[in-house]
Amino acid sequence: xxxxxxxxxxxxxxxxxxxxxxxxxxxxxxxxxxxxxxxxxxxxxxxxxxxxxxxxxxxxxxxxxxxxxxxxxxxxxxxxxxxxxxxxxxxxxxxxxxxxxxxxxxxxxxxxxxxxxxxxxxxxxxxxxxxxxxxxxxxxxxxxxxxxxxxxxxxxxxxxxxxxxxxxxxxxxxxxxxxxxxxxxxxxxxxxxxxxxxxxxxxxxxxxxxxxxxxxxxxxxxxxxxxxxxxxxxxxxxxx
Ligand code: FPP
Numbered sequence: 001x002x003x004x005x006x007x008x009x010x011x012x013x014x015x016x017x018x019x020x021x022x023x024x025x026x027x028x029x030x031x032x033x034x035x036x037x038x039x040x041x042x043x044x045x046x047x048x049x050x051x052x053x054x055x056x057x058x059x060x061x062x063x064x065x066x067x068x069x070x071x072x073x074x075x076x077x078x079x080x081x082x083x084x085x086x087x088x089x090x091x092x093x094x095x096x097x098x099x100x101x102x103x104x105x106x107x108x109x110x111x112x113x114x115x116x117x118x119x120x121x122x123x124x125x126x127x128x129x130x131x132x133x134x135x136x137x138x139x140x141x142x143x144x145x146x147x148x149x150x151x152x153x154x155x156x157x158x159x160x161x162x163x164x165x166x167x168x169x170x171x172x173x174x175x176x177x178x179x180x181x182x183x184x185x186x187x188x189x190x191x192x193x194x195x196x197x198x199x200x201x202x203x204x205x206x207x208x209x210x211x212x213x214x215x216x217x218x219x220x221x222x223x224x225x226x227x228x229x230x231x232x233x234x235x236x237x238x239x240x
Contacts, residue, residue: 001225004176006050009190011035013182013206026070029207033078042215043123044089046226050124050172054190058098058132072106072118079109083116090122096168097131098139124172124209131168133192140166169194177222181207181214199225 020029036053043051056071086093091130093111102110143166147153153162164170175191175198183204187195201218202211228236 001219004222005046005048005173006052006175007039007048007177007179007218008052008054008175009039009178009212010054010180010182010190011207012180012184012206014208016182017206017208025067026074026153028206028208029067029071033074035207036078036209037082039210039215040123042085042126042212044091044238046219048123050126052096052126052128052172052175052191054128054168054188056097056129056131057189058130058135059128059189070123072103072123075127076109077114079113081155083113084188086113086125087117087120089118090120091218092120092122093117093125093126093127095129096126096136097129098135099130101130101173105152126169126172128168128190132189133187134189136168136191137193164193167193174198177201177218179203179215179218181205181210190237197229 014028014032015025017031018025018228021027039053041046042050060071061068083093093113094112097108099107100126122158125189140163144153144162148155148158165173169191174194174196178187178190178195178198179188179201181203183202183206185202199222201221203218205214
């Protein structure tokens with residue numbers, strides 16, 4: 001059975017999950033930590049090489065202040081609570097996104113966790129925080145433009161490979177499988193460049209309820225897809 005090399009997930013539905021229980025939205029975010037752990041375990045078990053989770057978008061800063069600060073607190077807590085286990089399981093953890101917008105406390109936690117797990121060769125785990133696909137394309141463009149301005153790069157040498165390499169996931173293969181929980185069928189400014197040929201899987205299950213079985217159903221969906229990358233099925237058979 002084909003297994004995706006890289007899975008990217010929009011973890012949606014925490015707020016609705018909590019509201020359905022008469023609880024504050026922040027309770028839904030707290031309940032969202034367990035499925036994060038379960039997805040990481042499922043990826044390790046299934047042999048998925050990379051996992052990227054959308055935890056907080058560039059647009060999420062517009063949420064009520066108490067929800068934003070509760071989420072930021074939750075990220076610090078989760079990093080502290082999980083780092084030993086992640087490291088013991090050979091996971092390399094990196095945060096992608098605009099770090100300058102994060103508190104100094106969170107930035108220093110991130111730097112410490114990244115340094116500790118940097119040499120790990122197991123699951124490559126990326127958590128997108130203060131991330132937007134358009135932000136990513138712009139920061140890559142700025143990097144390449146700066147290199148052109150300094151004479152290190154010629155505009156003619158900016159091809160797909162050079163551009164992809166300047167993106168936040170420059171050293172990770174494009175996602176093979178995208179999962180969005182919570183019922184919406186949108187990309188919501190996630191990995192805009194990287195998702196060009198990704199198989200898209202949407203489920204109504206709210207993120208706090210997304211368990212190993214739900215993840216398994218997404219892997220089954222992926223295995224059932226015929227991926228053609230713009231070619232005909234016959235051409236792909238010939239190149240397989
Ligand atoms: C979307 O649900 C979820 C978020 C904006 C936060 C995601 C955060 C977690 C799952 C917490 C744990 C994460 C890590 C990395 C430890 P929503 O609030 O938009 O839900 P709604 O659509 O029902 O309102």
